[in-house]
Amino acid sequence: xxxxxxxLIEEFDSMFGRDSFPNYNLNGKLKNGYKVLGxxxxxxxxxxxxxxxxxxYEIITPGISKENITIEINGETxxxxxxxxxxxxxxxxxxxxxxxxxxxxxxxxIPTNVVGEEIYAKTENGITTIYLPKEKPVKxxxxxxxxxxx
Numbered sequence: 001x002x003x004x005x006x007x008l009i010e011e012f013d014s015m016f017g018r019d020s021f022p023n024y025n026l027n028g029k030l031k032n033g034y035k036v037l038g039x040x041x042x043x044x045x046x047x048x049x050x051x052x053x054x055x056x057y058e059i060i061t062p063g064i065s066k067e068n069i070t071i072e073i074n075g076e077t078x079x080x081x082x083x084x085x086x087x088x089x090x091x092x093x094x095x096x097x098x099x100x101x102x103x104x105x106x107x108x109x110i111p112t113n114v115v116g117e118e119i120y121a122k123t124e125n126g127i128t129t130i131y132l133p134k135e136k137p138v139k140x141x142x143x144x145x146x147x148x149x150x
Contacts, residue, residue: 044082044104055111055132061104062126069128071121073110078119078130080106 049056061069064082072079084102110116110132118133 042102042104044080044106046106052137053134055114055134057108057130057132059106059128059130060126061123061128063102064104064126064128066123066128069121069123071119071130073116073119076110076112078108078110078132080104080108080128080130082128 045060047058049058059080061082064084068084069080069082071081082104111134113134114132115135119131121128121130123129
């Protein structure tokens with residue numbers, strides 16, 4: 001970062017009484033030796049599949065148990081949240097801590113042809129899969145005839 005930009009950040013922080021980058025010293029190094037999540041670490045990677053009957057959203061959730069995952073539907077949006085905390089141990093101390101807390105969040109617009117009441121999810125091997133069943137296709141009768149022209 002340029003020196004003038006760092007000075008601007010310092011002035012901004014002193015004016016508003018806050019720390020814009022609480023985990024970093026202004027020289028860009030981490031404070032307290034903790035690894036800080038990157039900008040996209042709280043925005044989980046997602047694969048979206050579609051077949052004739054279902055949309056399937058596979059969200060990467062390593063280390064997050066299903067008890068710490070919430071999926072909410074509100075109108076046309078589906079919101080996914082997950083949280084991982086480092087549990088304290090009763091015996092000994094950690095020699096090194098590279099992760100201690102992770103919170104993820106993602107919001108999706110639900111396709112218009114989804115049956116909201118039938119949405120369900122499963123989590124396995126660090127991937128949470130949300131299934132969004134589609135409305136049943138309307139079958140039309142197939143027939144043939146000549147159409148008269150007036």
